[in-house]
Amino acid sequence: MKILVPCKRVPNPELKLKIASGAVELADTTWQVNPFDEYAVETALRLTEKSKGGERSGEVVVISIGPKETSTQLRQLLAMGADRGILIAGDDAALDADLVARTLKAVVEAEKPDLVILGKQAVDGDDNQVGQLLAGYLGWPQATFLSAIALAADGKSATVSREVDTGVEERRVRLPAVATVDLRIIGKKSVHNLALSSPDVEWEDTQRLASLKGIMAAKKKELKEITVESLAIAGGILVKTLRHENPPGRKAGIKVASVEELVSKLHVEAKVI
Amino acid sequence: MSATLVLLETTSSNLRSASLPAVTAARALAGHHGGPVIGVVIGGNVAAAAADAARFVDKVLCYDNPTLSAALAETWAPLLASAIKETGATALVASATSTGKDILPRTAALLRAGMASDIVAVLGAKSFRRPTYAGNALTDVEVTTAVVVCTARQTEFAPAAPAASPGTIDSKAAGTVDTLGSEFVALHATKSARPDLAEAKVVVSGGRGMKEAANFKILEELTDLLGGALGASRAACDAGMVPNDLQVGQTGKVVAPELYFAVGLSGAIQHLAGMKSSKVIVAINKDAEAPIFQVADYGLVATWESSLPTLIAEIKKVKAAQ
Numbered sequence: 084m085k086i087l088v089p090c091k092r093v094p095n096p097e098l099k100l101k102i103a104s105g106a107v108e109l110a111d112t113t114w115q116v117n118p119f120d121e122y123a124v125e126t127a128l129r130l131t132e133k134s135k136g137g138e139r140s141g142e143v144v145v146i147s148i149g150p151k152e153t154s155t156q157l158r159q160l161l162a163m164g165a166d167r168g169i170l171i172a173g174d175d176a177a178l179d180a181d182l183v184a185r186t187l188k189a190v191v192e193a194e195k196p197d198l199v200i201l202g203k204q205a206v207d208g209d210d211n212q213v214g215q216l217l218a219g220y221l222g223w224p225q226a227t228f229l230s231a232i233a234l235a236a237d238g239k240s241a242t243v244s245r246e247v248d249t250g251v252e253e254r255r256v257r258l259p260a261v262a263t264v265d266l267r268i269i270g271k272k273s274v275h276n277l278a279l280s281s282p283d284v285e286w287e288d289t290q291r292l293a294s295l296k297g298i299m300a301a302k303k304k305e306l307k308e309i310t311v312e313s314l315a316i317a318g319g320i321l322v323k324t325l326r327h328e329n330p331p332g333r334k335a336g337i338k339v340a341s342v343e344e345l346v347s348k349l350h351v352e353a354k355v356i
Numbered sequence: 357m358s359a360t361l362v363l364l365e366t367t368s369s370n371l372r373s374a375s376l377p378a379v380t381a382a383r384a385l386a387g388h389h390g391g392p393v394i395g396v397v398i399g400g401n402v403a404a405a406a407a408d409a410a411r412f413v414d415k416v417l418c419y420d421n422p423t424l425s426a427a428l429a430e431t432w433a434p435l436l437a438s439a440i441k442e443t444g445a446t447a448l449v450a451s452a453t454s455t456g457k458d459i460l461p462r463t464a465a466l467l468r469a470g471m472a473s474d475i476v477a478v479l480g481a482k483s484f485r486r487p488t489y490a491g492n493a494l495t496d497v498e499v500t501t502a503v504v505v506c507t508a509r510q511t512e513f514a515p516a517a518p519a520a521s522p523g524t525i526d527s528k529a530a531g532t533v534d535t536l537g538s539e540f541v542a543l544h545a546t547k548s549a550r551p552d553l554a555e556a557k558v559v560v561s562g563g564r565g566m567k568e569a570a571n572f573k574i575l576e577e578l579t580d581l582l583g584g585a586l587g588a589s590r591a592a593c594d595a596g597m598v599p600n601d602l603q604v605g606q607t608g609k610v611v612a613p614e615l616y617f618a619v620g621l622s623g624a625i626q627h628l629a630g631m632k633s634s635k636v637i638v639a640i641n642k643d644a645e646a647p648i649f650q651v652a653d654y655g656l657v658a659t660w661e662s663s664l665p666t667l668i669a670e671i672k673k674v675k676a677a678q
Binding site for chain 2: 100184214245248249250251257324327329334339348356
């Protein structure tokens with residue numbers, strides 16, 4: 084089982100976002116792996132091992148498109164347990180979801196994975212497009228917003244649970260396929276590779292951290308840097324970002340002293356009860 | 357003068373109300389593209405639903421075939437792409453439901469068209485406003501391709517009203533349907549007597565401060581008293597207190613009810629992104645410094661244990677007097 088996991092570096096979502104003159108200012112931010120992509124890496128690792136940290140079978144390749152510094156985030160993912168990394172030099176400002184998807188398509192065609200797993204969306208652009216676009220360009224089946232995945236013992240299909248508006252939808256997909264994951268995918272019983280582990284295998288209820296041993300091992304793992312030009316992607320971006328602005332703030336409210344005052348305000352002033 | 361297509365999701369016999377905001381967004385876009393608004397209904401045995409949908413648009417293209425019953429992107433996206441080509445339409449819209457978010461990007465790839473996700477405003481024929489960075493920025497984008505694709509955030513576009521006269525229905529052949537080996541197995545629907553989170557007029561959400569699942573009982577009591585829907589913060593979902601589909605926030609559902617209660621909930625950025633368009637926000641939290649108070653219209657610094665029983669009793673009094 085070879086699994087490709089495209090990952091994006093994003094500005095720390097817990098820091099206050101600075102916007103000036105129509106642009107987001109990121110000079111002072113810290114960078115991290117998009118949380119949903121980290122869940123995708125965790126999913127891929129679980130699919131290639133018998134139990135947590137146990138015997139492994141298969142390969143997990145992490146890939147990112149970004150500036151040179153993105154190697155820091157890729158090394159972290161190698162320290163988590165991914166086997167090898169690919170960094171495609173690129174500038175976020177010159178990319179859109181479509182160009183990212185077409186770049187990834189070229190990599191998929193060269194690497195020929197059985198499965199591509201991505202986070203459902205990056206927490207900066209919030210597009211929620213790349214996985215679906217990639218599946219469309221490849222002509223592969225897609226399984227989006229997954230909260231669970233079980234690979235069949237023959238490695239040819241997967242049964243998945245998708246988080247949809249009305250509940251949880253179960254589907255079967257043929258491999259190779261593109262999957263995108265939602266946060267429940269890191270639950271205890273959410274990931275199974277029936278060729279490797281028993282159906283009742285349990286994981287920790289979170290994504291794994293890099294161990295010291297993992298960090299040492301990651302230094303020796305392959306991290307290949309390639310240029311976008313070497314992939315010969317035709318055409319540019321299809322969506323231009325014009326400007327950013329702060330959303331309108333809410334008018335400051337009031338603090339009420341008691342439950343009685345609250346109910347009176349809601350009834351008399353706001354007229355909502 | 358080219359058409360705007362809108363994907364209309366249906367139940368077995370009706371248009372899903374979740375698609376009505378998309379019709380409003382499509383009307384706004386059609387104002388710039390100059391042509392009619394054409395609804396696309398896809399499914400198995402959807403003739404009745406197509407007739408219902410036709411009340412809201414100028415025309416309906418109906419792809420009715422048993423092999424299309426499940427909303428698979430693998431089969432629906434090629435039909436949407438061919439509908440665009442056949443009608444010469446220059447815009448495609450859907451509501452940002454889980455179906456819209458799944459299928460429209462794949463359609464955009466098949467058309468090699470630029471797509472804007474989760475738009476909150478139509479600025480021009482090809483330009484849109486959309487939230488980014490978990491709602492901490494509003495970003496204006498411009499699609500540069502001849503065909504534009506977008507999903508519309510349901511809470512930001514009013515549900516469309518029926519048109520003066522219903523549109524015509526054009527039945528289309530589905531052609532060869534290739535699922536690429538994808539197969540719908542089952543939908544495990546959330547069973548609830550309460551209104552849908554995204555459509556409820558009142559939402560009561562609990563956070564990490566609720567401590568454990570059993571404590572959500574009192575929130576359910578408040579919810580049912582107000583005829584609302586129950587929600588939760590990501591922290592409460594992650595802790596396993598409530599199912600994940602109750603999650604309100606950038607990574608969960610985006611809601612904009614008339615009245616929103618945040619109880620024992622600190623107000624993380626990603627939660628605020630999912631509820632700050634609510635008309636009236638009430639926060640109850642024992643920590644006076646919690647960020648939720650910065651967006652609340654009415655804040656009460658108190659524990660839920662000490663305040664909720666009285667709150668329920670007081671609301672009952674008001675209701676009894678009405």
